[in-house]
């Protein structure tokens with residue numbers, strides 16, 4: 001596996017507490033990966049470090065074919081490098097339509113100058129339609145985002161992230177608050193997206209993780225406790241003790 005992202009010996013303490021403790025693992029170029037672990041295991045801090053929100057105390061995060069270090073880059077620069085992050089709560093513009101939300105995302109993906117010079121073109125309209133179709137919203141381009149279900153808003157936000165063509169998508173607890181049908185469609189969406197880019201999903205819902213049918217990394221006390229298929233990690237006595245058995 002050629003790594004797209006390599007976390008190498010990363011540690012981060014908050015007030016003397018080691019939230020991330022010599023963490024090392026890698027994500028491949030076109031890979032779907034689930035990250036699970038108990039509350040406080042360091043999952044959010046890991047994403048904060050990758051996206052530049054939090055600086056590690058030591059260790060490195062290497063990115064891409066040239067293994068450039070992300071740890072001293074700004075959040076904006078890291079986003080431009082091709083790392084998109086989907087937070088748990090959707091942050092779409094509720095008064096705007098799906099098409100308008102996606103158009104805004106497309107404009108900002110092209111940089112601040114193109115926002116000023118932006119003229120709607122046939123190509124950009126086609127791209128907006130493609131993005132909507134990619135996230136199961138092709139038939140609803142002119143609906144206001146505020147009218148969408150929670151799951152549909154999550155998809156719209158994923159579509160907005162796709163506007164900047166990320167090579168790595170970090171997705172925080174996508175299943176929370178979704179109906180069963182939405183969960184199933186979301187699993188299919190994430191699996192499809194991971195055919196051409198890396199998708200890392202942090203999730204507590206084990207049924208959802210099972211449906212993702214991908215390699216799982218279990219974090220505990222800021223380090224990797226186990227890694228492999230869900231069946232493999234679920235059979236690990238330490239994983240059962242600290243997480244699954246509770």
Ligand SMILES: Nc1ncnc2c1ncn2[C@@H]1O[C@H](COP(=O)(O)OP(=O)(O)OP(=O)(O)O)[C@@H](O)[C@H]1O
Pocket residue numbers: 014015018019037038039040041042043044045046
């Ligand atoms: N900015 C911060 N200041 C102080 N402590 C922090 C900060 N961020 C995280 N922590 C602590 O670091 C530890 C790891 O937290 P983190 O949020 O990364 O865990 P998590 O695995 O995402 O948990 P959850 O599943 O509950 O979201 C926790 O004990 C948390 O209280």
